[in-house]
Structure formats: structure tokens, C-alpha cells
Amino acid sequence: MKLSEGVEWALHSCLNLAWLPPGRAVSATRLAAFYELPAAYLNKQLQALVRAGLLASTSGPRGGFRLARAPEEITLLDVVTAIEGPEEAFRCEQILRQGPGGSPDVDYRQACLISQAMRRADLAWRRELAGQTLAELKAAVERRYPDTPGNTRGRFAEMFS
Amino acid sequence: MKLSEGVEWALHSCLNLAWLPPGRAVSATRLAAFYELPAAYLNKQLQALVRAGLLASTSGPRGGFRLARAPEEITLLDVVTAIEGPEEAFRCEQILRQGPGGSPDVDYRQACLISQAMRRADLAWRRELAGQTLAELKAAVERRYPDTPGNTRGRFAEMFS
DNA sequence: GACAATTTACTCGGATACTCTCTGTCCGAGTTCTGACGG
């Protein structure tokens, strides 16, 4: 039970993109340089965000990635799901089917109480993540660390020089 | 983000053990035969439960595994943690440390708001799992599927013949 | 018949291969900008 490393990268990158002027695209190379990450691999993760409709990408010079929606419309769950996939953490292989009294016709993902309990926990996790948007996170950071937006914009600006 | 297959096996096996007379031990071979699981690998998972103090093991003929505590004292989180380990799902590698204004002295697992948000979700998941004991699960199954305890005991009994 | 020693069968436990996902890297297709060239 561990999340991919790309989740952390994706969350920080989305937050950084949220501080840029709308429409401004940043290449994977520059986003990677921000935290000294491997550029090609970060690019791979960002592609997943594009496929999920969270980011939009542009090719060629001055191209790169930008948010595809307003930060208010992007939840943390959206980002996590884009990287990790939509499957829930607990894999019910329906082993009850092999047990005594097991039937091939029953969907034990619904009938098995263990499966239900694990799904409840999974939903609690997702609910927590879905309850916070990128905009709220951005605002919280600006309250606690007021210099961050300026620093971020400045760092990207000097990358363009 | 996916749990090991052993989690499902461990939960079902613990539940089966809870239906046996107290003190009665069942070998990994028989527990595996219950759901047609690979015996040696299930044994490996059960060892983890022993190390975690959830099960007690006995060697030799008539030996096997039994619950080390009352079902009321075993939560679903205990079982999951025994198999998956205690680490939380989100791995904060503190990449902020490499960013502009990052300091080697700051613990970004505490300071980073992204890390905090992910930890909140993790705690919600754990709280849900810690809130249900093996005894409650057992009672719920007995309410919904009254035949299960008898069937389980019967199946194990005929294994001993 | 009762007891003790030996053999046997069975159990867990850890050490050992195999597989798949995650991680990391590379190169090609496409696009935009730049610069040269001609009118």
C-alpha cells in the first residue's frame, strides 16, 4: 500500500502551475528543474494528467503544460486518480467463491462484508481528497507562506531569461 | 496504490479462526484449502500476523495458527498493518527542500501543506479501519449469513477426519 | 498391562527463485520561432 512517487511531483507541479498567469505554459524541463527532478520521468507523469483532462499541453517552443481547468475545479483526488488509476486499494478477488457454499453467480464484491468494510475505508480516503480543491490548497499556502507565489513566479521568470 | 493480495487472505483467515473453539489451532495447509489458496504463500502471510502479535503459532502435529487475542481486541487496521507495514500511503520525499527557499533544516513532512492534506486522508482511511473489530465483523456476518459459522466449523471438522 | 525410548509424521519458519509494476531513459513527430532571401 504505497502511492507512486509521481503523486507528490504531480501535486507540487499543479500547484506551481496554479501560480502562473492563466494560459502561460511551462515545459516539463523547467517544472523538473524547479525541484531537481528527472525531467523525462516527470514528463511521463504530466502526460497522465493531460490524459485525465487536468492539464493541457502545447508542443514546440514556448510550449509546455498549463492547467486545463480553473483551480477551483480540480480536486486532490483528481490528481491522485490521474496518476494512480481509478481502481480502489483493496483488491477483492472474491475468494469466497472457492469456499464452501460459494456460488459463481454471486458478486462477492457486493456480498462479502469484508469487501464492504474495506470499501468504506477507501471511500473515506477518497472523500477526504475530493473535499479539497487546488484553489483551496493554493489559498492555504498563500496564507501560511505569503512569499511563495512571488518566489515561484520569480523562479520561473528567471528560467525564461 | 494497491494493497497486497495477502490482505484479503489474512482477513478471511482471521475471521475463520474466530469461528473455531478458542485454543483450537488450524494449520496453514487447511486454512489455504478452505479457499484453494497456495498454502506456502498463505503461510508466509500468517507469519506476518504472528510477528504482529495477532496470531499465535504451534509447531508439530495438531499445531497451526490460532488467534492470540480476543476478536474484540483485533481491528481491521491491525490486520492490514501487519501485512502492509506501518508506513502511510503517501510518501513525502520533501522535494520542497530542493526548491527555491528550501532549507535542509525544515521537516517538510510537517510544514508542507500537501503532505498535511495527504496525511489527513490517510488518517481518515485508518480511522475507518480501526473503528471495526473482528468481533463486530463476525457478528455482522452471523446476522446476514446465519449458516456461515456452522458451515465453517463443519468444513474444518471434515478436514480433520 | 504399563512405561520408556525410538521412530514417524506433521508443523512452522526462513531462505530461495520468478514475475510484474514502478522507475528511469531515450529518440521521433510536430510545432513555433528565427533568419535569410527575394521582390
Next chain:
DNA sequence: CCGTCAGAACTCGGACAGAGAGTATCCGAGTAAATTGTC
């Protein structure tokens, strides 16, 4: 001086290797029961 066109630089996107955890298996140490032999 302005417009057009070719070249170059830069970008994403998917295809290609390497590492680590999860999966599966096997064999040995230890234990309890069963058997045999003796008193």
C-alpha cells in the same frame, strides 16, 4: 522595407531498458503423537 519561405530549435508523446517489491515455492529445525520394545 515588407512578405515569403526554408531551416533550426524546442516541445510533447510514446517506445524502450533497469530496479524493486510482490508473488510463489521449497526445504530444514523443531515438536507432538504414535509405535515398538522391554519390564
